[in-house]
Amino acid sequence: MTVTRHVVDVRNADGSRRRVQYRRAGSGPPVLLIHQSPRSSAEYLHLLDDWAADFTCFAPDTPGFGDSAPLPMAQPHVDDFADAVLAFMDALGLASAGAYGTHSGAITLITAAKRAPQRFSAIAANGYAVWTDAERTDFGSNYTPPFAPTAYGEHLAWLWHRIREQSWFFPWYATDDNHRLPRAHDNPHVIHATVLDVMAAGTSYGPGYAAMLQAPRDLPAPGAPTPPVMIMGRNGDPLQAHIDRLGPLPTGWQAHKLATDAEVEAAARGWLLRYPAPGDAVVTAPEDEGFVEVPGFGQLHWLGDPEAEILLLHAPGGAAELVARPRALTLDLPGHGLSDSPAEPPIALDSIVDVLVAAAARWPVTRIEGQGASARLAAMLANRLGLTHDPSPALRHGGWPDLTPDRHGSHLARAWSLARAEVCFAPWDAATAANARHFDPAELAPHRLHRRALAALRARHVPELLALIGD
Structure with a gap:
C-alpha cells in the first residue's frame, strides 16, 4: 500500500x-x-x-x-x-x-x-x-x-x-x-x-x-x-x-x-x-509547499511559488530548503530532503531527469537553474522541456564523505566537517589557499550548519549521482 x-x-x-x-x-x-x-x-x-x-x-x-x-x-x-x-x-x-x-x-x-x-x-x-x-x-x-x-x-x-x-x-x-x-x-x-x-x-x-x-x-x-x-x-x-x-x-x-x-x-x-469513525477528510493544501506525484517513482517535495518562472535545483547532497528564495520554485531532488528515494542507486542521469521532467512539466517555469553539480541536471532538464537554463560558474565539485551510520556515530562528525568546509572552500575537500571561497560569516552560524548537515545525512545515493555527473 x-x-x-x-x-x-x-x-x-x-x-x-x-x-x-x-x-x-x-x-x-x-x-x-x-x-x-x-x-x-x-x-x-x-x-x-x-x-x-x-x-x-x-x-x-x-x-x-x-x-x-x-x-x-x-x-x-x-x-x-x-x-x-x-x-x-x-x-x-x-x-x-x-x-x-x-x-x-x-x-x-x-x-x-x-x-x-x-x-x-x-x-x-x-x-x-x-x-x-x-x-x-x-x-x-x-x-x-x-x-x-x-x-x-x-x-x-x-x-x-x-x-x-x-x-x-x-x-x-x-x-x-x-x-x-x-x-x-x-x-x-x-x-x-x-x-x-x-x-x-x-x-x-x-x-x-x-x-x-x-x-x-x-x-x-x-x-x-x-x-x-x-x-x-x-x-x-x-x-x-x-x-x-x-x-x-x-x-x-x-x-x-x-x-x-x-x-x-x-x-x-x-x-x-x-469502533469505526465515520467521515472523509477534505483538505485544503497550502499554495507554497507540497508533494507532486510522479507515476512509477513516488513523490517529490517542492517549495516556493508555483507560478514562478525559475525552477531551482539544489546541489547533490543538499535540499530545497537550503536554496529556496522569493519568486522561485525549488524541488528536493530524488533521494534528497523530503522527496522519495529510488530503491536502487541511479545508473544513468536520464532516469533522474525523467522524474524531474514529469514533475516540472506541471508548472509554468521558463528557466532552470542548477546549483553546483546540479548545473548539468538543469541543462538536461531544460533541453528536455525546451526551456533555457542559467549556467552556473564552472566549479569543480568535491567528492562525498562516507555517511553510513556506524555504532560510534562518527558519520555525524563527517557530516558536520562537510558542512563547515563547504562554506570555506570550493570544492569542499580541497582546503588550499587557491580554493578559498569568499563567504558571509553568517554562513557559519551553527543553526545553518545544522540544517546543512541534516540535509547531507538525509540524502541518498549521492556518490553515485556525483559519479554520473562527472567533473
Missing part, C-alpha cells in the same frame, strides 16, 4: 497558522497515528502500510517534531499538544476519528479525548505514563537539557550517545545497574533514525519532550463522557509498570500487559476496528 506525504496549515489557539507535515495511507474509517517524542511520523511507516487495508490513516509530525512547525508558546503544556491534535483534525475536516498513540502520543490523545470526547470513536494507547511527583521533579531537572547546535558540532556527539543509551538505562542519565533496561542495543540504523528526528526538531526538542514528562494523570472523572480507550504496555517497556498506577478506570476502558510490539499493534487494530 502506498504511503504519501502531505502538508496542511492548521490554526493555533491564538489564531496564528502553523504548517504540519503528515503521512497518509489506505481507505476506510479515519484513524490518527500520533508518534512518541522525540520521533516523527516516520516511526509509523510499518503501521501505515499494515493498517492501510482497514483504515484511512493520518500520521502527523507533532508540533516541533519531524518537519512540522512548533507551537507558538515557548513552554507548551500537554494541553497545547492535545489541542494541536484537534486543530489538525479540523484542518482535515474530520469531525471524529479513531486514534492510536505511543508513549507521549498516548498521553496527548488521552488528554485530547478528555477535552473533546466527541471527537474520538476510540483510542488505543501504547504505554500511558502516570508519573509520580518525584519523577516529574527529577525529569524536569535532568531529562531534557538544552539542545542547540554548536559551532563545531559537539552537540551531535552528545546526541548520538544520548539516544544510544536510552535503550540501556531508564531514565537515560541514570547510568547504574539499578536502571538497566532488558532490551539494550547499539543498532546504528535504529539510533540514526531517532537522531535524524531530533536533528529535525532542533531547539523544539526540549520543550516538546518536557511537556510530556510533566503531564499529570488525566483520566476522565467518574460519569464524564469518554470514548472507549484501551491502554497497553509490552514487556521491556518501562511504561508497562505504569498500568499498575492507573487506578480505577472509566467505564468502557481496558488496560492490558502484553508481551510484544506485535501483540500491542494487533490489539490496537482490533480495538479501532470495533
Whole structure:
C-alpha cells in the first residue's frame, strides 16, 4: 500500500497558522497515528502500510517534531499538544476519528479525548505514563537539557550517545545497574533514525519532550463522557509498570500487559476496528509547499511559488530548503530532503531527469537553474522541456564523505566537517589557499550548519549521482 506525504496549515489557539507535515495511507474509517517524542511520523511507516487495508490513516509530525512547525508558546503544556491534535483534525475536516498513540502520543490523545470526547470513536494507547511527583521533579531537572547546535558540532556527539543509551538505562542519565533496561542495543540504523528526528526538531526538542514528562494523570472523572480507550504496555517497556498506577478506570476502558510490539499493534487494530469513525477528510493544501506525484517513482517535495518562472535545483547532497528564495520554485531532488528515494542507486542521469521532467512539466517555469553539480541536471532538464537554463560558474565539485551510520556515530562528525568546509572552500575537500571561497560569516552560524548537515545525512545515493555527473 502506498504511503504519501502531505502538508496542511492548521490554526493555533491564538489564531496564528502553523504548517504540519503528515503521512497518509489506505481507505476506510479515519484513524490518527500520533508518534512518541522525540520521533516523527516516520516511526509509523510499518503501521501505515499494515493498517492501510482497514483504515484511512493520518500520521502527523507533532508540533516541533519531524518537519512540522512548533507551537507558538515557548513552554507548551500537554494541553497545547492535545489541542494541536484537534486543530489538525479540523484542518482535515474530520469531525471524529479513531486514534492510536505511543508513549507521549498516548498521553496527548488521552488528554485530547478528555477535552473533546466527541471527537474520538476510540483510542488505543501504547504505554500511558502516570508519573509520580518525584519523577516529574527529577525529569524536569535532568531529562531534557538544552539542545542547540554548536559551532563545531559537539552537540551531535552528545546526541548520538544520548539516544544510544536510552535503550540501556531508564531514565537515560541514570547510568547504574539499578536502571538497566532488558532490551539494550547499539543498532546504528535504529539510533540514526531517532537522531535524524531530533536533528529535525532542533531547539523544539526540549520543550516538546518536557511537556510530556510533566503531564499529570488525566483520566476522565467518574460519569464524564469518554470514548472507549484501551491502554497497553509490552514487556521491556518501562511504561508497562505504569498500568499498575492507573487506578480505577472509566467505564468502557481496558488496560492490558502484553508481551510484544506485535501483540500491542494487533490489539490496537482490533480495538479501532470495533469502533469505526465515520467521515472523509477534505483538505485544503497550502499554495507554497507540497508533494507532486510522479507515476512509477513516488513523490517529490517542492517549495516556493508555483507560478514562478525559475525552477531551482539544489546541489547533490543538499535540499530545497537550503536554496529556496522569493519568486522561485525549488524541488528536493530524488533521494534528497523530503522527496522519495529510488530503491536502487541511479545508473544513468536520464532516469533522474525523467522524474524531474514529469514533475516540472506541471508548472509554468521558463528557466532552470542548477546549483553546483546540479548545473548539468538543469541543462538536461531544460533541453528536455525546451526551456533555457542559467549556467552556473564552472566549479569543480568535491567528492562525498562516507555517511553510513556506524555504532560510534562518527558519520555525524563527517557530516558536520562537510558542512563547515563547504562554506570555506570550493570544492569542499580541497582546503588550499587557491580554493578559498569568499563567504558571509553568517554562513557559519551553527543553526545553518545544522540544517546543512541534516540535509547531507538525509540524502541518498549521492556518490553515485556525483559519479554520473562527472567533473
